[in-house]
Amino acid sequence: MELVKGDKKVIRGWVMYDWANSVYNLVISSAIFPIFYDTVTTNYYKTEKYHVAWDQADKFALKANEVVTVDFFGWQVSNSALMSFVLSASFLLVSFLSPLLSGVADYRGNKKRFLQFFCYTGALACISLFFFKDLLVAGWLELGLLSLFVASIGFWNSLVFYNSYLPEIAVPEDHDKISARGFSMGYFGSMSLLVLCLVLIKVPTLSYFDDPSTLELDPMPVKYCFVLVGIWWIFFSQFTYRVLPNTKVTGKAEKGYIWKGFKELKKVFIEFRSTYRLKRYLTSFFFFNTGVQTVMLMATFFAKKEIDWPLKDGKPDDSGLIIAILLIQLLGAAGAFLMSRVSRKIGNIKTLGISIVIWVLICCAAFIIHTPTEFYILAASVGLVMGGVQAMARSTYSKYLPETEDHASYFSFYDATEKIGIVLGTLFFGIMEIAFDNMRFSVVSVAFFFVIGLLMLFRVPKEEKLLA
Numbered sequence: 001m002e003l004v005k006g007d008k009k010v011i012r013g014w015v016m017y018d019w020a021n022s023v024y025n026l027v028i029s030s031a032i033f034p035i036f037y038d039t040v041t042t043n044y045y046k047t048e049k050y051h052v053a054w055d056q057a058d059k060f061a062l063k064a065n066e067v068v069t070v071d072f073f074g075w076q077v078s079n080s081a082l083m084s085f086v087l088s089a090s091f092l093l094v095s096f097l098s099p100l101l102s103g104v105a106d107y108r109g110n111k112k113r114f115l116q117f118f119c120y121t122g123a124l125a126c127i128s129l130f131f132f133k134d135l136l137v138a139g140w141l142e143l144g145l146l147s148l149f150v151a152s153i154g155f156w157n158s159l160v161f162y163n164s165y166l167p168e169i170a171v172p173e174d175h176d177k178i179s180a181r182g183f184s185m186g187y188f189g190s191m192s193l194l195v196l197c198l199v200l201i202k203v204p205t206l207s208y209f210d211d212p213s214t215l216e217l218d219p220m221p222v223k224y225c226f227v228l229v230g231i232w233w234i235f236f237s238q239f240t241y242r243v244l245p246n247t248k249v250t251g252k253a254e255k256g257y258i259w260k261g262f263k264e265l266k267k268v269f270i271e272f273r274s275t276y277r278l279k280r281y282l283t284s285f286f287f288f289n290t291g292v293q294t295v296m297l298m299a300t301f302f303a304k305k306e307i308d309w310p311l312k313d314g315k316p317d318d319s320g321l322i323i324a325i326l327l328i329q330l331l332g333a334a335g336a337f338l339m340s341r342v343s344r345k346i347g348n349i350k351t352l353g354i355s356i357v358i359w360v361l362i363c364c365a366a367f368i369i370h371t372p373t374e375f376y377i378l379a380a381s382v383g384l385v386m387g388g389v390q391a392m393a394r395s396t397y398s399k400y401l402p403e404t405e406d407h408a409s410y411f412s413f414y415d416a417t418e419k420i421g422i423v424l425g426t427l428f429f430g431i432m433e434i435a436f437d438n439m440r441f442s443v444v445s446v447a448f449f450f451v452i453g454l455l456m457l458f459r460v461p462k463e464e465k466l467l468a
Helices: 008-030 032-050 054-059 079-108 111-137 141-163 172-202 220-243 257-273 277-306 319-346 348-366 372-400 407-436 439-445 447-457
Strands: 069-072 075-078
Touching (some): 008 032, 008 141, 008 172, 008 220, 008 319, 032 079, 032 277, 069 079, 069 141, 075 079, 075 407, 079 141, 079 277, 079 407, 111 220, 141 407, 172 220, 172 372, 257 407, 277 319, 277 439, 319 348, 319 372, 348 439, 407 439, 439 447
Antiparallel strands (some): 069 075
16 A cells, blocks of 8 residues: 555544554653652652551651652652653663664664554553552562653654654645644543543542542552553554555565664765754754653643642642643643644744743743642643644654655654653753752753753754755
């Protein structure tokens, strides 16, 4: 089957992968797992500190600004900083794997197989998070975090091959619209599963199989949310696999074709270095996307620790945090389409510049907010620019590509740039938290990446030119 640009059936199938995989980004990266992780590691910390049984841990409140530390291979570290470091390590591995594998995929024409492999790997790793709390209590936190590590690798590596289909299924003038449509479908799909998960968690008749008193202390139903993520991701991705063919084979099957993949990648890298606009755009993308992804990955931890949520039964009520996350998703879908329309009027670069300025203001505002209402306003602002900047960044890159059949290899540079930036951003975030013992300094310092990205964006020329 040969890809024909503009085929509506193929485009619908491609968009469905955003619907399928975005549940990882929302449930695992942003909403339920971060809250679950913070709750169970904090309660485990209390059982160690106060020498009490697990089901008595909530009776011992932490002092103001008291850091929750966990043992990771003998290293005592803040639970939130540890999360940022684990994610950094996964992105570092992804940034190494994606260029290598994309070169092989372009050479052998089997990038759909790679897409499927990483999809299934990530989904199964999400399902294995069901055992996270049990591993923590057994003293095997490292093994529990391995599931998160592998899930992150599966999700982000699959996106390399997924994104690389965009210039193959649509003409350049449709890239903004289709990219925005994909992100919007992802927001709606992930919200659908999140609402289902919240019903399972919050409705007593569905949630508590044994003792209702274990409401906060033993959130067994939450573990089933991670299983649902894996099932959802695998099931809905089948709609994508049914319509996306493997791409054209550029090399014959022969011994050592992995090294042929390296040669393919080297060839693309030489082509890439000769570009001017594409190279400058990718430099700007490295910085501003580092800020975007770092804020998105660590926002839940910031909100849980730094916002003064009202008390319920003597404990902070996290339901407002979930509402804020849903608000971000709703406005994220709207923001993606809004920026797509704005870009038609003023162009991609100016649209990206406006969104980056808003991100800088968001980081600065995060330093001074304390109340839930203030956080809701900030969350609404994040939602409006989050989806838009991601969709616009992806479609702008696809527009700037030279005429080529090596789309997976070119998108591996995009992906590697993104992942190395996230490694830098999450490491920077964790180090700043440890240095200042305060997440507010971590968030406001992320504005640095946005400012550099904005300055670099001004240097992107309107037209491409090849360097000698």
